[in-house]
Amino acid sequence: MKRVLSIRRNFVLYLFLLPMLLYVAVFNYAPLYGLQIAFKNFIASEGILGSPWVGFAHFEKFFSSPLFGSLLANTLILSLYQLVVSFPIPILLALVLHYTPGRKLKRITQTATYAPYFISTVVLVGMLLVFFDPTSGVGTQLLRKLGMTNPQLTMDPEAFRHLYVWSGVWQSTGWASVIYIATLAGVSPELHEAAIVDGATKMQRILHVDFPVIIPTAIILLILNCGNVMNLGFEKVYLMQTSPNLAVSEIISTYVYKIGLQGQQYSYASAIGLFNNAINFVILIAVNQAARRLGETSLW
């Protein structure tokens, strides 16, 4: 009775909530319901409910497919490579900016390093393609001068991962450092003063004063990033794919797009997508548990 009264009294609040609830129900939860076609043979004329159940047949087909190993490996390698590189660099940049003597240089560099973040993925990949164009690209010319014979980076399977990860570093390091800069600014000045009195060098202050403050933030971000290990940016990978580099650039999400939407195999593609999400979810929970056990920091 009390509940009913409370709901009635706050009727307007529920009205405020309604549009978002509807949105989430339609675009987030309805697809979860539709996910059952991963265990069915979807026939459009029968609808989701009418299509026959096939159990784990699509999953078995995927696991025994010759592509399974390479898709999984490509996804994980690219993702972990990106994680390992793009996790520490923003921390370094934040420390450098925090300790840069001279406000002007600091401010200009800060503004400049954010700039690439506002370039769209399409333009970023477009820039890579013109810079490393095999005949006229500046990047190609530079590599020739450095002694590389006939560099064709945009086609080269060996270059794909480096291009992907390092162009990402160029684009998002500045942005990713914002949160660390804010954290560093929050370090209590008394701690630094005490360290100075004790004769600590700036390097020692970073190690013993700043790091302990940064680490909880860093761990939270690391957990969140790990939770996205399998959710690599489809958008950028798809744009960077060329037929010669497909052997390393075909990842699970691009494959799902190709066989699902282009190839119309709805059920099979949904099963692969579900497999991908499930692994992702398990990794997120595992990393969160590990972080909770090791220290005080965790997402929940």
Add this chain to the structure above:
Amino acid sequence: MVVAENPRVRKKIKLTRADTVFNITVRVVAVLALVISLYPLYFVVIASISSPEAISLGKVVFLPKEINFDAYQFVLKESRIWSGYANTIFYTVFGTVFGTAVVLMAAFALSRKELWGRNVIMKLMVFTMFFSGGLIPTYMVVNGLGLVNTRLVLILLGSVSVYNMIIARTFFQNTLPEELFEAAELDGCGTARFFLQIALPLSKAIVAVIALYVAVSHWNSYFTAMIYTTNTKLYPLQLVLRDILILGQSLTNITDASELEAMAERQRIAQIIKYVVIIVSSAPAIAAYPFLQKYFVQGVMIGSVKG
């Protein structure tokens, strides 16, 4: 034993040296970061007004060579770019208004303790951040609603984000004290009026942050349009750019025989055209960002507060 007699002096000199090296290193790295961030952008600008020959000979490094604006003339005449622009502005404006309104209202409601069931609702929403139905089931839902190849889907999808809602909710919780509600209630101020006339004016910063986040993601997205539209009339700018920059489509075909010369010229400056396309499409965002930067940074700070 000389050392032991005067340890403090010796130590001090050593410290200064270590810190001098530190300061120099930090400065060098900062300048390096500055150059690495800006040079590729700068190069695109100078390449766009240089001649293709000068670029392929590697003569364009710091300054443009053989300055001309031929490529700009081709690009500015390209109707696809302009229709892409018009579409993107349309989707961005409506998507931002819709997304910001929906998110702020929900965030306000969920920031109130009187809302029975708010913890369950929050959990249900957060869950969607980590687990989704995936591409195909989402496509089937959109298709089932008859939204494929409509402008509506390009406005709706990607405009409402749980992440933005959490940021706004945290902000409301931290800036609107309980006493304010009580005082307003005593004065006979209803929920809707409180939200519009008291909460929003006190939260201008968060409104700006959310609106900017939604606007930028709409402006830069190509994925939704690629999946859900096949009608080129609906293409946003980013999809047009993809056709030109990535798939290497040439600008609108010239069939008139008298314009063959123009076609040959276009072939010659094909690469330059790409540089110009990059500039024409990214200029508004890059030009606006120094002014908007502080709001983005604010968003990150608010977002980092654990809600």
